[in-house]
Ligand SMILES: NC(=O)C1=CN([C@@H]2O[C@H](COP(=O)(O)OP(=O)(O)OC[C@H]3O[C@@H](n4cnc5c(N)ncnc54)[C@H](OP(=O)(O)O)[C@@H]3O)[C@@H](O)[C@H]2O)C=CC1
């Protein structure tokens with residue numbers, strides 16, 4: 001008989017939570033009882049997981065001793081309070097927020113890169129799910145790193161508004177309607193209009209001039225790859241795309257790697273699909289390839305004209321799937337297969 005598990009999804013009414021619920025059903029995760037939790041505002045609302053309709057319960061009064069796994073995506077402040085409580089009640093928390101990611105005794109896991117770190121969940125009962133932009137980048141870079149090493153990564157991101165949550169999806173739609181009908185544009189979620197615009201700003205500004213989203217890509221790449229010597233220089237930008245983050249990566253490897261060799265490595269890498277034809281449309285985009293799909297897509301693979309060991313790549317993935325819900329569920333799948 002298949003072993004089944006009781007699971008709570010925290011933030012079940014949100015952009016990530018909805019995808020979590022859908023993907024648990026899609027991937028046939030061995031769920032016995034599934035609980036959808038959110039704030040008091042949503043209590044009694046209905047959400048779906050495959051064919052099942054669930055009634056949303058209040059996180060604040062939920063008894064976590066009823067579940068073995070908690071998938072958290074309701075923001076860092078919520079995780080700070082409830083993840084330790086859930087863990088103390090015997091629930092293993094897989095946390096999508098940035099709150100615990102940089103603590104030494106909390107593993108930060110991308111299953112294609114450092115699955116071995118899942119075993120360290122026993123220290124605190126919490127496993128951290130990395131930042132969406134970091135996840136797709138390290139999935140694409142791991143096979144190249146293993147082959148020739150990586151000294152430095154320059155990365156520019158083009159991140160969709162779904163990374164900010166449901167309100168941002170609504171803001172982009174409302175602003176687009178306003179612009180196209182000649183009405184005034186109002187901004188609430190972002191500091192400047194996002195429709196028909198690009199904002200070089202995600203998360204808060206830090207003292208060194210980088211934003212926190214950019215520093216997450218630095219700190220998390222070093223921790224997940226287990227190599228603090230990799231230097232990472234990111235610029236993260238928000239673009240008027242609904243689903244799917246895109247990234248231009250410019251890497252400097254330790255030993256020379258040709259574009260052909262990189263392509264061959266990526267073609268057999270887990271979780272990666274290469275779409276790299278040197279013709280119009282022979283590359284992946286957020287709208288046409290990644291939105292609603294699982295892989296990390298890689299294209300535009302070429303040798304950097306300006307550096308003897310430089311390589312350029314274009315990497316696209318669905319930020320709500322591999323960048324959040326799918327990565328968390330893949331962690332849960334490995335957790336139950338080996339440890340629970
Ligand atoms: N790994 C990653 O890269 C990503 C991580 N995230 C993390 O997930 C979080 C949620 O993102 P997203 O789904 O896009 O955001 P949304 O704004 O779409 O949803 C927020 C969710 O959190 C719930 N929530 C808010 N306040 C509370 C509360 N006090 N108690 C219980 N539940 C609460 C909301 O419930 P209600 O409807 O009742 O308000 C809703 O379900 C982010 O803040 C971030 O930390 C998000 C995207 C990617």
Ligand SMILES: N[C@@H](CC(=O)OP(=O)(O)O)C(=O)O
Pocket residue numbers: 096097098130131132159160162163164202203213216319
């Ligand atoms: N910052 C990401 C989404 C997110 O919530 O990331 P994090 O979990 O690292 O805060 C985006 O805006 O696209």
